[in-house]
Each structure stands twice: as C-alpha cells, then as structure tokens.
Amino acid sequence: MTDITSDAEFWDDRYSQSDQIWSGNPNTVLVHEVTGMEPGRALDLGCGEGADAIWLARQGWQVTAVDISRVALDRAARHAAEAGVAGRIEWQRHDLASSFPAGVFDLVSAQFLHSHGDMPREKILRNAASAVAPGGVLLVVGHAGFPAWEHDHHPDIHFPTPEEVLESLDLRDGEWEVLLSDEHERIQNDPDGKPTTRTDNTLKIRRLAG
Structure with missing residues (x-):
C-alpha cells in the first residue's frame, strides 16, 4: 500500500462522480490476444472497475489486479463478487510510480496505462516486463493519440508507438519474442454519443523460456 498522492486523489474523485465510468466489458484486444492461452497467473495493471480482471478470472486465470484508486478497487471487488469470481482475484492498491506488485506472472496486461499526472510510464512498463515469467506474455495496449473531440491537448503528453514502447523496455537480446x-x-463514442474512429496500438511480447 502507498500513501495517497495527487494522482490517487484525482482518480478517486473521478470514480466518485459516477456509479460507473467504463463500459463493464473487457478490453477487446485483451480478449482477442489472450483467448486460447493456457490460464495461469495474471497481473492487471490499472484495473479500474475490474472488467478485465473479472474476464480473466472467468477464463481460469488467478489474477492480481492493481489500481491507484481505492474507490475503483472497492467497486471492482463488488463486481467480482457479483460475478462469482472473487476468490480468483486479489485486489492491490499501488501507485505504480513508487511501488509494484511482488511476484512473477504468466501474463502481465497494461491496458491504456495513461495518466493526466506525471506518471513514469516507461519505468512502470520495464517493471512489468521484469514481472513476466519465462514463457509468459507482456501485453501493452495504448492510445496512439488524443480523441478527435478533445482539442485542449496537453503539450507534454506523448503517445508512443509500439516500436517506441518496445525500445523503452530495454530488453536483453535473445530473451524475448515479439508476437x-x-x-x-476502433469505434468509440464521443461525449455526445456520436461514434468516432480512434487509433490505438498494441505490443505483445513473450519472454523466452530459458
């Protein structure tokens, strides 16, 4: 557990403004890329209201689900109990800038790990890669840019390409395979409910098994 930070306060406040922020459905890329994998131990970074963690648990994974927001984690735990998979998910509160879950995992998933604050995303993803067990997979999905309806862009925010994410991981030669x-x-509704096209990117890599 970590002390409350400004980022934690931001996300707690955002989740507190509504009974539900996200759709409640697992991320499409996660479902597509993980379906067919042999279930094992999974780490869900930035789990939010728990949709990905719950889907993984339903597929037979034992999940460690992490978020900075206590409000989100409490909500996610309720959803998991309602789905009958509470026993397959451990919820942990971390500010990933300063602490990281212990252990190694067969799947580490970072879905849209972006923040309005000063989050050291590259450092977090390097920690994520270090947590992948031999033979395991790191799956990183992120936005490729701002949504079309958002015009007040923060000049310091950069959305890396998959190649830039891979380079930033600083992986050892011969130890990983790019899948x-x-x-x-994809289609995402704007704040007025109008469907718009959004571009995202995916990096999926496997740690070679010795």
Missing part, C-alpha cells in the same frame, strides 16, 4: 506490434482503429 504483435501494430496499430488498429
């Missing part, structure tokens, strides 16, 4: 490095488009 997917790609951009893709």
Whole structure:
C-alpha cells in the first residue's frame, strides 16, 4: 500500500462522480490476444472497475489486479463478487510510480496505462516486463493519440508507438519474442454519443523460456 498522492486523489474523485465510468466489458484486444492461452497467473495493471480482471478470472486465470484508486478497487471487488469470481482475484492498491506488485506472472496486461499526472510510464512498463515469467506474455495496449473531440491537448503528453514502447523496455537480446506490434482503429463514442474512429496500438511480447 502507498500513501495517497495527487494522482490517487484525482482518480478517486473521478470514480466518485459516477456509479460507473467504463463500459463493464473487457478490453477487446485483451480478449482477442489472450483467448486460447493456457490460464495461469495474471497481473492487471490499472484495473479500474475490474472488467478485465473479472474476464480473466472467468477464463481460469488467478489474477492480481492493481489500481491507484481505492474507490475503483472497492467497486471492482463488488463486481467480482457479483460475478462469482472473487476468490480468483486479489485486489492491490499501488501507485505504480513508487511501488509494484511482488511476484512473477504468466501474463502481465497494461491496458491504456495513461495518466493526466506525471506518471513514469516507461519505468512502470520495464517493471512489468521484469514481472513476466519465462514463457509468459507482456501485453501493452495504448492510445496512439488524443480523441478527435478533445482539442485542449496537453503539450507534454506523448503517445508512443509500439516500436517506441518496445525500445523503452530495454530488453536483453535473445530473451524475448515479439508476437504483435501494430496499430488498429476502433469505434468509440464521443461525449455526445456520436461514434468516432480512434487509433490505438498494441505490443505483445513473450519472454523466452530459458
């Protein structure tokens, strides 16, 4: 557990403004890329209201789900209990800038790990790669840019390409295999409910098993 930070206060406040922020559905790329994998231990970084963790638990994974927001974690735990998978998920509160879950995992998932604050994303993803067990997978999905409806862009925010994410991981030669490095488009509703096209990117890599 870590002390409350400004980022934690921001996310607690955001989650407190509504009974539900996200759709309640697991991320599409996670479902597509993980379906067919042999279930094991999974780490869900930035789990929010728990949809990905719950989906993984339903597939047979034992999940450690992490978020900075206590409000989100409490909500996610309730959803997991309602789904009947509470026993397969451990909820942990971390500010990933300063603490990281212990252990190694067969799957480490970082879905849209972006923040309005000063989050050291590259450092966090390097820690995520270090937590992947031999033969395991790191799956990183992120936005490729701001949504079309958002015009007040923060000049310091950079959305890295999959190649930039891979380079920033500083992986040892010969120890990893790139399974997917790609951009893709999806439909997302704007604040008025109008469907718009959004571009995201995916990096999926496997740690070679010795």
